[in-house]
Amino acid sequence: MEQRLAAVLAADMAGYSRLMEADEAGTIARLRTHRIELIDPAIAKNKGRIIKTTGDGMLVEFQSVTDAVKCAVEIQQRMHRRNSDVPQDRRIEFRIGINLGDIIFEDDDIFGDGVNIASRIEQLADVGGICVTAAVAIQIADRLEVSVEDLGEKTLKNISRPVHLFRIGLEYSLAAQPADFDAKRSVSKPSIVVLPFNNMSGDPDQEFFADGLTEDILAELSRRHELFVISRNSSFVYKNRAVNVREVAEKLGAQYLVEGSVRKIGDRVRVTVQLIDAANDAHIWADKYDRKLDDIFAIQDEITAAIAATLPGRVEAAQRDQLARTKPANMAAYECALAAKVLHHRGTVADNEQAQILIDRAVALDPGYAHAHAWRACILGQAWVHGWCEDKDAVWNEIVAALDRALALDDNDADVHRILAAVNVNNNTLTTARYHQERALSLNPNYDLVVVQQGELLTWLGQPDEGIEWIRKAMRLNPHHPERFWSHLGKAHFAARQYGEAIEAFMHLSVMDEVQHAFVAACYGWLGDKIAAAAHMKKVRTLHPEFTVESFLATLHYAQQSDVEHIRDGLVKAEGNEGFPAANDSTAP
Structure with a gap:
């Protein structure tokens, strides 16, 4: 006592x-x-x-x-x-x-x-x-x-x-909210219920696998702070019962339902899963996983990881479709943040400006929304990295303040730490970046954006072989991954001196920017293919007439000088005897 x-x-x-x-x-x-x-x-x-x-x-x-x-x-x-x-x-x-x-x-x-x-x-x-x-x-x-x-x-x-x-005394004033705020809940995250997977095997021993898989998916989805996940106690009420999708959704307050089945066929197991929009009973996404029954628990982990990585992206895509039909004046904080993320990923000056407006609105609607503060830092960081701002020091201070606020509000949001890691990489503070990256990974090890960023960071730190494994893992986790994953893979293969594999990865991109063309040119430079190298260098100069080797190297974040010299030498070989104009060379084009 x-x-x-x-x-x-x-x-x-x-x-x-x-x-x-x-x-x-x-x-x-x-x-x-x-x-x-x-x-x-x-x-x-x-x-x-x-x-x-x-x-x-x-x-x-x-x-x-x-x-x-x-x-x-x-x-x-x-x-x-x-x-x-x-x-x-x-x-x-x-x-x-x-x-x-x-x-x-x-x-x-x-x-x-x-x-x-x-x-x-x-x-x-x-x-x-x-x-x-x-x-x-x-x-x-x-x-x-x-x-x-x-x-x-x-x-x-x-x-x-x-x-x-x-x-x-508590302050409940709405004065900080826009005049057209329509009293919607400020953070209206999509809600999702995972119904117990059906055991279609006729084998009672497989029942534990079906239940375990459902519980693991619930646990993994609960790590995603952008989703409201209905609890196991509520969803397992419907185990072994025929359900009406709309009735279940209305009863549990869910917008989306996940249902699936497990079937054992000889020495193999097949798992099917589908995501349903409860409002119109529409199937948004479906997939199946066939695996050999060597280690049923490893299979369970693998399938759980794949579903948990893919589902949030499918939900967000469905939300974007709904958002296209929503008047911006009526957006709640979550919707503003979602629209801002869409614009951010387009990667243009105009889209970034619009993204800043929307993410500022999300923060105003809900000052306690950690996710919005983190994404405000990310969107401002995009402007800072590309020089789309007049006062870089002032913008950097805003980025730091937004991240400090996000961290204070929610230290357990993987996205907050993921964005902190990314911003610190861009500021060349790789030790701090590694801390936040490891924190993000521990909070959500099956989040494809966190996993791929682990590969990026290892590449910058001089461990590209490990980086390649992580980037490949992110691609397996989410088969619908963003196209930019190929660019990360190409850079990792280049750092690993695997030039053919690097070129192949970059060729998956529908459009390449000057940075990606420069990496491909350096690959061809090291391979001794002068014609291909020159063609890509021409693309670089067309897209960025003021390109110089030093200004380009300044945008990279290698921890080891040998990696800096490696890309420099590849670009020099690509350019041949003409060489590169220095950053202060008055003859620079």
Whole structure:
């Protein structure tokens, strides 16, 4: 038994019994989503420790009163935004009470007067509000910019003495939102349910494989912060039942359904999977996987990885199709971010400018949307890398600020760390880039953009053979991968001195820019094919008349000087005796 002073946060869901009676599966699924997306990350970020959870509430310990209050304010403010377009009778809302007192710790549980008071004052809090004791109010008076309203002394159940209570004021103003904001939920991420895969083998022993595959897919998709994934408890209600897609979707609040089957044929297993748009019962994507039953668990891992890598891209493609029919004035934060990403990937000055406008709107609609802040950094980073900005220093400061904000909001978003790694590569801080890349990979090892970036980074670090393996893995994970993966593969093969393979990879590109033409020219230079090398150098000069070797090398991020000299020598060979004009040569074309 241990006793110490601690801040205790008690939270309880308002109207839990009513919500469960009306829609048990849907309520559990929505509550789980709020836990994964908001509540648990907010607790972790503010250094809290969950001591106990019940169906509708929890007790959390904090070493710091200010951390406890900051966590409570963040949860209530963000829950208010999430509920903005949810009917009143379906809203999930919390009451929160915070007390500072002596706590008894025993067997991973907490007891004592301090805990009892926190639980009692939580019941007196407003729905969506925060109630604190005087000890808490005194501690935060000069430390947090929140308003505190004196509620006077209250008599609490089973507490002998009156307790002085305060209410924390919460700002729910929509002033920061555009005038045409239509009260849609600011982050309307696509929701998806994975129904239990059917065992079509007639072999009961295969049942565990079908269930395990479903659970693994659920777990992997839950890593993707751009998706709301309905919980296993909700989806497995439909195991071995004939289902109506629209009814299931309406019941669970899902826009998309994944269903599939497992069939054993001799020494092989076939898994089929399909993605369905619940609104119109349309099949968006389907695939099948045939594997030999050498190691059923390895097969399960492989198929899970392939499905988890492919599905989010198919969902995003479907969302883009819907977005094309949406008036920009009515876009919510998620939709703005999605449209901004589409424009970013087009890679032109005009598209980048429009992407900046849309991503700024996403941030304004939901300042707590970490994904939007991360992509704002990425889009500004594109402008910074290509020189599409007048003041590069000012833009760089904006990039750093956006990434700091994204990281503070959600340290467990793989995309946040992926973009941090990419920006640090472009700033030639490869050690920092490697940290964030490894963090992104640990958070989502089957995210094709993270996997391919691992290959890129290893190539820059002088390990191109390993880089090739990672890039190939990303291509296998997502057969619908972006075309630029071929460019990454070509650069890795070049760094590995595999010129024929590099040229073959670059030839998969429908259109090449001056950088890709330069790499192909260097490949032909090393192979001694002067005619082909000259042809690609001509393309380089056509696309970028002011091209010089030094300015080109300055855009690369090799950690080893030998790799820099390798590309330099290849370009010199490609150019023949004419050589390259230096960066400050007045005769440069």
